[in-house]
Amino acid sequence: MDLESQLKSALARKQPPPGFASRVVAAVNRGPRTEERGRFRWRAIAAAAMLTVILGGWTAHEIAERREGERARNEVLLALRIAGAKVRYAQTQVHDIGSKR
Amino acid sequence: MKRSLILLLLTTAMALPCAAQQINLDFPGLSERAAEEVTVTLDARMLRLASKFLESGDHDQRLAHDMIQKLQGIYVRSYEFDHEGEYDRSVVDRVRSQLGSGWQRIVEVKSRLRENTEIYTQGRGDQITGLVVITAEPKELTIVNIVGPIDLDRLADLEGNFGIPKMSRKESKP
Amino acid sequence: MTAIVTEAAVETALDRARQGDADAFAAIVSEHEAMVFSLAYHFFNDSARAEEIGQDVFLQLYRNLGSIEGPAHLTHWLRQVTSRKCIDQLRRSKLRAVPLEVVGEIESPARPADPLLDRKVRQLIAELPDVQRMILTLRYQEDLDPSEICRVVEMPVNTVKSHLHRALQSLRRRLGEQ
Numbered sequence: 001m002d003l004e005s006q007l008k009s010a011l012a013r014k015q016p017p018p019g020f021a022s023r024v025v026a027a028v029n030r031g032p033r034t035e036e037r038g039r040f041r042w043r044a045i046a047a048a049a050m051l052t053v054i055l056g057g058w059t060a061h062e063i064a065e066r067r068e069g070e071r072a073r074n075e076v077l078l079a080l081r082i083a084g085a086k087v088r089y090a091q092t093q094v095h096d097i098g099s100k101r
Numbered sequence: 102m103k104r105s106l107i108l109l110l111l112t113t114a115m116a117l118p119c120a121a122q123q124i125n126l127d128f129p130g131l132s133e134r135a136a137e138e139v140t141v142t143l144d145a146r147m148l149r150l151a152s153k154f155l156e157s158g159d160h161d162q163r164l165a166h167d168m169i170q171k172l173q174g175i176y177v178r179s180y181e182f183d184h185e186g187e188y189d190r191s192v193v194d195r196v197r198s199q200l201g202s203g204w205q206r207i208v209e210v211k212s213r214l215r216e217n218t219e220i221y222t223q224g225r226g227d228q229i230t231g232l233v234v235i236t237a238e239p240k241e242l243t244i245v246n247i248v249g250p251i252d253l254d255r256l257a258d259l260e261g262n263f264g265i266p267k268m269s270r271k272e273s274k275p
Numbered sequence: 276m277t278a279i280v281t282e283a284a285v286e287t288a289l290d291r292a293r294q295g296d297a298d299a300f301a302a303i304v305s306e307h308e309a310m311v312f313s314l315a316y317h318f319f320n321d322s323a324r325a326e327e328i329g330q331d332v333f334l335q336l337y338r339n340l341g342s343i344e345g346p347a348h349l350t351h352w353l354r355q356v357t358s359r360k361c362i363d364q365l366r367r368s369k370l371r372a373v374p375l376e377v378v379g380e381i382e383s384p385a386r387p388a389d390p391l392l393d394r395k396v397r398q399l400i401a402e403l404p405d406v407q408r409m410i411l412t413l414r415y416q417e418d419l420d421p422s423e424i425c426r427v428v429e430m431p432v433n434t435v436k437s438h439l440h441r442a443l444q445s446l447r448r449r450l451g452e453q
Binding site: 012 | 301304308312313316317322325326330333334337392393394396397400411412414415416443446447450
Binding site: 065066068069070072073075076077078079080081082083084086087088089090091093094 | 218
């Protein structure tokens, strides 16, 4: 591997430890003075409500698609499991019968 | 007018092979009598969607992802009953009657006490393009229909690999 | 928390964050945390220090949301502030980068690379002078060319090229010796 590739590999982006974003937001919430923090909270509630109305369709669609996709994935795994078990059983029976003859 | 008619005929002809590989698994009354039921209905759209959610980092899901890439459908109906004789075996005849020319029975295992298994395939040359598996036991009936190219050996290898609870019907068998 | 997936979504999240939407700000943090953390981590080879820098950077972002003009500016701003904080902190505290043996490995995304070689390369990078180290990281972690790097570190482009050249020469020599 050449040096450029080695450097790209060695310096690839890494994820921070889990919960980093939450800790940042917690630090942000700790930072402002009490009255500002209160204002932040009310603004957050109002903005969240507005965000839900405006972006609700987009978010709901994504959530619905994810649910549907995960359900489909689980069904694929279940179906292949069942089909595989039945085929395998039949193959085993055929093999057993053949070996008895 | 003529062009649109030709187009219609062509698209119908293209759709027919897929339609022939998919069978009707609607059995009125069976659900109501079953103590447990597993129903899977995945057409091409749902398989493409599922494909996006199968994780490449997981060995089993990666295998499943590879297997379903060219499939057009996976359909499963599995019923478990409390007592023997609770389902009419003519249901199996109804499934068989849909498997006309083009379908070949490649396996038939008959047993008085254990399950009767039939495997039917439809193919083009060496490639299987449709699969129907029927297993009928005194207290269980399972029908699997897979539409699209499938490798039976790979399918058989998948059994027991997914880490999901087993169907609890085979481990107790001798 | 919904992941941000498009530039338009980042733009929207910025607007919402400016109005005090905590979820929107958290989404912005999630979107950029890997970049910020990695810059600091590759500079210090210290996860705890990298997290500390990362928190400082995002706190500063929160206080300066009004001055962020858009998604591209946000990325540039984060890179610039992170680089500056890393170098400033190192010079103030006169700390040396911690040798890699002392630090636990951070999980990287799976790639078909040689982890032992990666470790060796990172060790050698850690021994470079601080500005060379930061410029190298911006070049190979962020895939920036010298004209982009010079805007982040606020140095003339020829100075950046010179630092990069010296860093690569030093690494080639050290790797050749191993």
